[in-house]
Amino acid sequence: MESIVDSFTDLDTSQKVLYVVGGIVASTVSVVGLRKLCFKQKAKEYPRDTVILHQIGRGPYAPSMTPFAVKLETYLRMARIPYQNVHGLKMSSKGKVPWIEYNGKAVADSTLCIDFLNEKLEVDLHQHLSPRDKGAAMAMQVMTEEHLYWFLAVFRYQYDNDKTFIKQTLKIGWFVVRIAKYMVAKSTWYQGLGRHTEEEVTQMFKKELQALSDFMGERKFLMGDEPCESDCAVFGQLSQLYWHFLGTGHENLIRDKYPNLAAYCNRMKETFWPDWDQCITHGGTKEATK
Numbered sequence: 695m696e697s698i699v700d701s702f703t704d705l706d707t708s709q710k711v712l713y714v715v716g717g718i719v720a721s722t723v724s725v726v727g728l729r730k731l732c733f734k735q736k737a738k739e740y741p742r743d744t745v746i747l748h749q750i751g752r753g754p755y756a757p758s759m760t761p762f763a764v765k766l767e768t769y770l771r772m773a774r775i776p777y778q779n780v781h782g783l784k785m786s787s788k789g790k791v792p793w794i795e796y797n798g799k800a801v802a803d804s805t806l807c808i809d810f811l812n813e814k815l816e817v818d819l820h821q822h823l824s825p826r827d828k829g830a831a832m833a834m835q836v837m838t839e840e841h842l843y844w845f846l847a848v849f850r851y852q853y854d855n856d857k858t859f860i861k862q863t864l865k866i867g868w869f870v871v872r873i874a875k876y877m878v879a880k881s882t883w884y885q886g887l888g889r890h891t892e893e894e895v896t897q898m899f900k901k902e903l904q905a906l907s908d909f910m911g912e913r914k915f916l917m918g919d920e921p922c923e924s925d926c927a928v929f930g931q932l933s934q935l936y937w938h939f940l941g942t943g944h945e946n947l948i949r950d951k952y953p954n955l956a957a958y959c960n961r962m963k964e965t966f967w968p969d970w971d972q973c974i975t976h977g978g979t980k981e982a983t984k
């Protein structure tokens with residue numbers, strides 16, 4: 695009978711790679727599963743009445759590479775809610791980051807986290823707005839979070855052909871890059887943006903930034919002289935476009951074409967992030983990246 699070694703030797707290279715990778719994945723899953731079964735994990739003890747903010751590590755030029763983490767942390771600062779960061783790759787029950795824990799209760803999704811805290815701690819950062827302005831603030835928030843965000847995804851992961859963003863900014867291994875690229879391509883296809891050409895997408899991107907810039911005008915914050923809850927979301931998204939490189943061939947539109955949006959980014963940074971330079975890994979950049 696043919697030995698296992700002989701059978702393995704007869705396989706072609708791609709089959710061998712598949713077997714080895716499959717073996718590694720299967721053993722890792724078994725070891726992790728066994729550990730979970732055999733060793734009862736001690737629940738982490740966090741201080742009471744403190745929001746535990748689970749998010750990935752700090753970003754190179756802005757406090758996170760995830761706009762939703764910048765949003766949530768800015769909200770916690772704006773609402774003056776005591777919080778503690780836990781940086782890592784632990785995802786929420788919905789499979790995303792960021793998320794929070796508060797007195798033992800876990801809440802997923804940045805917007806639902808904010809709604810939860812608003813109710814629990816009686817916070818209302820929109821209270822100074824008229825109903826019409828509240829509606830406009832929400833419309834701008836949704837435009838940036840649910841649409842502008844996807845431009846970021848395609849520019850970062852699909853159009854950055856020489857992988858400058860991934861190599862220089864993200865600094866993650868090729869395997870993780872491949873997974874991220876695959877997942878983003880799938881998501882943007884279903885979202886719709888991934889079906890357009892790069893030229894069409896760039897045109898749409900500029901139009902949306904123009905709309906935001908026109909809406910903002912010379913106001914200090916999104917809705918006037920006072921910041922509101924939606925500023926957290928808008929700033930979260932713009933922080934990526936302004937401070938985090940989009941990839942070769944893509945100019946920093948906010949810095950070069952929309953000085954009011956650039957001034958807004960800097961104003962939000964100065965108002966809510968006096969410790970910005972300690973919250974970024976690059977060690978203190980005064981200017982947005984190219």
Ligand SMILES: N[C@@H](CCC(=O)N[C@@H](CS)C(=O)NCC(=O)O)C(=O)O
Nearest residue numbers: 760761762789790791792803804805
């Ligand atoms: N609606 C969510 C969006 C969060 C989100 O999309 N996070 C991304 C990182 S920017 C994520 O965790 N992606 C992982 C995945 O989709 O598997 C929120 O507001 O928290």
